[in-house]
Amino acid sequence: MTNEETIENGYGDALSAPFWQAAKEHKLLLQQCGNCSHFQFYPRPYCLECQSDDVSWVEASGKGTVYSQTTVHVQVSPDFNPPYTVVLVELEEGPRLLGHVSEGEPAIGDQVTIDWNEREDKPPLPVFSVA
């Protein structure tokens, strides 16, 4: 499926569509450079480390460490009812990813694994739980 078709069917932009397509199957994709092995996220048209065009999507382990977190106590939009926690997870592969928390309140430094929260009209979003 080309990117254009993916966008047609769903969500994202010309570069991010494969990420969201995989998210529908509960797979976490990152870009990896074939030349220098660097991982990057969000997607760019080439590797930011060595500028090689040879970047491709690979499935990540879905494991990481909580790098920071905050629990939100105010209503900022109708979509979210406080309190809820947002974590910034440093993935095993290096890039950091925001996510929600499936249960409890992981502390910074805790090992976490990814799962996915379904959304009504968009692809699912990463949610993390203590490993």
Add this chain to the structure above:
Amino acid sequence: MGQVNDSPIYIAGVAETPLGEVHDQTELSMVALAAREALDEAGMTLKDVDGIFVNYMGEEGSVQVAEYLGIQPRYADSSDLGGAAFEAFVHHAMNAVSNGRCEVALICYASRQRTRRSRSMAPRGDDDSLTAQFQGAYGLPSPIGHYAMIAARHMHQYGTTSEQLAEIAVAARKWAQKNPKAWKQDPLTIEDVLNSRMISTPLHRDDCCLVTDGGGAIIVTTQERARNAAKKAIRVLGAGESHTHWHISQMPDLTVSAGQVSGREAFGQAGITPADVDVLVPYDSFTITVLMALEDLGFCAKGEGGAFVEGGRLAPGGSLPAMTMGGGLSYNHPGALGLLLLVEAVRQLRWEADGRQIEDAEIAVAHGVGGVFSTSGTVVLARD
């Protein structure tokens, strides 16, 4: 004083717009009033202005403001570095004026965010933007949720406490009590801050800046032109700017801000060290913003900001007077505070800060921070 510029640059006039809740003016008329007052101080009129530097005044901001004031500039700048834009504008104006590309630079700003009730914590971004896809979708309040994550990381990594952050809000309030123009004057204790409503852990309501109307104007010019100023002109010794990220996930290290680079550039150009600074006017959007600026500018080592602010070091009577007008936390925060930091720094160096004057102040630093701790601009000013 180390490295000196070939052509010294001065701030020859400063002014605040009406502050607080402004019902009888527009943003443009507020800017016009402040511009006239700053030009009066500089011994100039609108006819002298040939450079204009504006942020947050709508699309093509410098174009809108210049038309309103009847100015056709030969140097124009609407760079958006968030709240730090105004320190960056001093940097840009310094370069433009010293290169002869303009001679009288007007930097100005006004907002009526309080009266308009336009402040929202809703995450930014359209549906297909990177920001909406990878950040807005998580309901992280903007900007406080981002600063909260930065504070949480700093606490984890260095043992910084909520009490230490509260010290900063208390210091700002004590200064505000000496400034009749300050929005909040009632006493504030560390306990009060800790007991105020939790917004986004670990930041409480009283760790957050005000939401008020306000703004200001400043005039940057040559030594020659500054000689006619009605009030003492203040020399720009150095300036610097930088930014690190747009999305919080892309900030290289949550405990290090762009201030490390903007500060190094500004202090290096000025040929000063933190020990030379008599007055610090840091951007206090949140208490953590000040704490990390102290480290990034070199007032203390990385990780020691918490211990540094203990015991009222930034408060009246402390060894590093900071936020001397009461800061964004207690004096005024019109959405972008950067311009008002420069106004206060200049007044301290003119020795006209009345009840809050730092005795014999000779060097002041204004340090702007914008975005989600994304941008920094640092300006070193001196009385000569």
